[in-house]
Amino acid sequence: MTDASAPHPQAPLSHETAQQIAHGALHDPFAILGPQDHAGQVWVTAYDPGASALEAVMDGTGHPLQPVDGVPGVFCGPVPARAPYMLRGRNAAGETWEHEDPYRFGPVIGEMDEYLLAEGTHQRVWKVLGAHVMDHEGVRGTHFAVWAPNARRVSVVCDYNSWDGRRNPMRLRGSTGVWEIFIPGIGEGAAYKYELIGAQGQLMAQKADPVGFGSQHPPETASVVRDIAGYGWHDGKWMKSRSASNAHDAPISVYEVHLGSWKRIAEEGNRPLSYKEAAVELVGYARDMGFTHIEFLPISEHPFDGSWGYQPIGLFAPTIRHGPPHEFRDLVDAAHKAGLGVILDWVPGHFPADVHGLAQFDGTALYEHADPREGFHQDWNTMIYNFGRTEVANFLISNALYWLEEYHVDGLRVDAVASMLYRDYSREEGQWIPNKDGGRENYEAISLLQRTNMICYGEVPGILTAAEESTSFPGVSKPVDAGGLGFGFKWNMGWMNDTLDYIEREPVHRKHHHHQMTFGIHYAFSENFILPISHDEVVHGKGSMLTKMPGLEGDKFANLRAYYGFMWGHPGKKLLFMGCEIAQWSEWNYKDQIDWKAAEYHTHAGVQRLVRDLNHLYRETPSLYLKDCEPGGFEWLEANDMDNSIYAWVRRGGPGDPPAVVVCNFTPVERSGYRVGLPLPGRWREALNTDAEPYGGQGRGNMGSVTTEEKDWHGQDHSAPLTLPPLSTIILVHDED
Known part of the structure; x- marks a missing residue:
């Protein structure tokens, strides 16, 4: 390397500018650094604080850059032409290095x-x-x-x-x-x-x-840095046909999963599964269990495990906890090849205030509102996006499209929609700012949700969106042009709260709360509903689904089986959180895996077998899913027998589809000869009985079928006396043969 001499007298670099370089104070570095034209010659300016000498190397020839007196690391010197070059540095110890100069390259953004x-x-x-x-x-x-x-x-x-x-x-x-x-x-x-x-x-x-x-x-x-280009997908067949799997008239049964705690490898420090391992184990299990979709709690990168992903910072990064981005694609690809849709929980409502994140990103409230009455979420100690800022809304909408397009995700479940819709959500008077009309609705968030749904449905065929929305805000799953928010589905939080409150009560008291199981039908078709038994119901001291049930151990299992039968027979798509399908005793703990050992016992394995059979029956019986979102698919047979805590209803599909009748007995008393009206004459197959022995029950029921009698009952021309086992649900399907 040639030693540099004193600065050239015609150097374009002033001492003041050199100090700005060394202090990192340049606002327009490309106007100073790199090759610049000056007095008919090309000069190169570079900064390398570790160098005592620096030269620009062109075609193997080094051209010394001269140090600026009193400003260590700043070098400037003429070169023969504006052409590609490398920078070669040397320190006081004689060590050398060589690299490209980033400041010789032009812009990339078009x-x-x-x-x-x-x-x-x-x-x-x-x-x-x-x-x-x-x-x-x-x-x-x-x-x-x-x-x-x-x-x-x-x-x-x-x-x-x-x-x-x-x-x-x-x-x-x-x-x-x-x-x-x-x-x-x-x-x-x-x-x-x-x-x-x-x-x-x-x-x-x-x-x-x-x-x-x-x-x-x-x-x-x-x-x-992750190179996300060039992945070789193998799910073309699924992508072309998936719209049928996400439609309102499709059987949709969702297995909700927190990937970090679904299964862990005890022999390797209790680590969670990788994406590639989940592509085999989780996908195979969900397919075997008859679910149609897997829904993941947020997999966007998040700093705190205990947030379960609901406080994301890296919205565009699949969490590295399970592997790099292409391996998450492997998981989605495997699900699609197995005929399973993939839904992601998506969190556009708030973000954590960690210093390395979005909060005060450029020294101002850039992504969030400056006023804490709009920009700070009191429940979660998080920041609220400024939904009304065009660039922020565009950032969020782009993120939704990113997961759908880059990762072939089939749907987004939007978290905490209620907190976005209302300016006074979880706030006292004086803690919030009304909208321009003096009301509590957050017009900007409403517009964001509408635009997100319109753009996602418009740009990515066949997907679905679902809202976790716990209020009576109108038209959540109505099209935007009809005044709605444009979601495909809405979680039915009211149904979940009412029915869980009922089933947790001792049977002797249930007759006083009979309406809690029927009330949901009053609004069941006002939205396109998903019935959710989610992670939120089995954590924070709420207990597992099994421990919610009253009675001794046998009654707990019977209650839970009957409740699942009620749920799968009720209008609405289904969602069940992991671990609930094996009736584990412990509530969910994100630090450990599901209690898979429980499934080795007959009663737990029986509930698991029941959920599998419910899923398969649901998928194979159009009358149980085709009109989940239409009032024409439901008719009460018995809604008022509160003394016996019995409910019965008809589910109908399309023309020619055999109807199904669902009958629930929520008392621990067998009802023998209980007459139920049936909409068609002939033989009705007992397609499912939650008291069957394979499910852990005692095998009481109707010997596989019943045949109608010409006796009016429940407004039907035909009926049959049924045996209703204690704490059970039976599903009858008309046998046309």
Whole structure:
């Protein structure tokens, strides 16, 4: 390496500018660093604080860059031409290194992307923002881009630059508020963050990438470069036909899973399954159990295990706890090949205030509201997105599309919708700001949800969206053009609360609460409902589904079996949280796996077998699913026998589909000869009886079938006397043969 002499007298670099470089205070680094034209010659300016000498190497020839007096690490010098070059450095110990100069490369973001970003209407921001491995101007590296409109300086920090924010400040793209830089030599697996000087000139805590595709293992908090391009999907057949599996008239039975605690490997430190292991074990189990979909609690990267994923920071990163992004794709691909849909819980309502996250991202309330009456969630100590800011809404909508398009996810279940819809959610008077009309509705959040549903359904054929919404807000699952929010489905929280309250009571008291099991039909068809027995019902001291049941051990199992029969026979799609299908005694613990040992015992295995058979019967019997969301598919036969705690109803499908009749006995007393009206004459097959011996019952019932008599009952021309076992549900299906 040639020793550099004193600075050239015509150097374009002033001492003041050199100090700005060394202090990381350049607002427009690409106007100073890299190759610049000056006085008819090309000059290269570079910063390398570890170098005592630096030269630009062109075609094997080194051209010395001269140090600027009094500003260590800043070098400047002329080169023969504007052409590709490498920087070769040497330190005082004589060690040398060589690398590409990021400041010799032009911008990556194109004019159309720049226009849409500035307008806040770029529906696929992940295509532009984040960290993308690519070839740029003939060199392999990674392009970084981040939105921080109020920052004075943004830098990429990583191992490449010794996590020194002075080394790689980024280029601000006009009025977009987006900063970008292409750094050669960085690729898959590199950890990085952004270092920002905030709006007030303050050096801020380093931030993870809001659109990063990967993250470090918690508690480490850096983003990780992940090349998400080029995955070879094998689910073309599923993708073309999946709309039929997600439709309102389809059998939908969802297995809700927290992947971190579904199954663990005790021999390896009790670690959770990887995505690739789940692609075999979980997918095979869910398929065998007859579920149609797997729904995952949020798998977006999150710093705190105890949030179960509901406080995400890396919205675009599948959590590294189970593997890198392509391996999550392996899981989705395997589910599709097994005929299972995949639904993700999605959290657009709030985010945690961790310093490496979105809060005060560029030194201002960028993603959140500045006023805590709008921007702080008191229940969860989290920040609330500023839904009315165009760029923030666009960020969230893009994230929804990202999971649907990049990971072939079949649906999104939107968390905590009620908290988004109302400005006074969980707030006292004076703690919230009314809308422009003085009301409590959050117009901006409503608009965001409507736009998200319209865009997702419009851009990605065959998907579904579902809302966890616990209020009586009208039209959650109505189309937007009809004044609704545009969701495909809504969780029926009222049904869940009423029926669980009923089934937890001692049978002797149930007659006084008979209406809790019938009330749901009054509004069952006002929305497209999913009946949810979710994770929220078996945690935080609520006990497991089995321990909710009254009575001694045998009665607990019988009550639970009867309740599941009631649920699968009731109008509405089904959702059951993992562990509930084996009637485990312990409530859910995210730190450990399901109590799989329980399934080795006859009574627990019996409930598991019942859930499997309920799923298969549901899927094979159109009258039990085809009109889940239509009033024409349901008719009460007996809704008022409160003294006996008996309910009976008809489920109907399409023309020619044999009807089904569901009868529930919620007392511990056998009802022999209990007459029930039946809508068609002839033989009715006892398709399912929750008291059957394989399910852990005592095998009481109707010997496999009943035959009608010409005797009017329950408004029907035909009827039959039934044996109703104690604490049981039976499902009869008309046998046309």
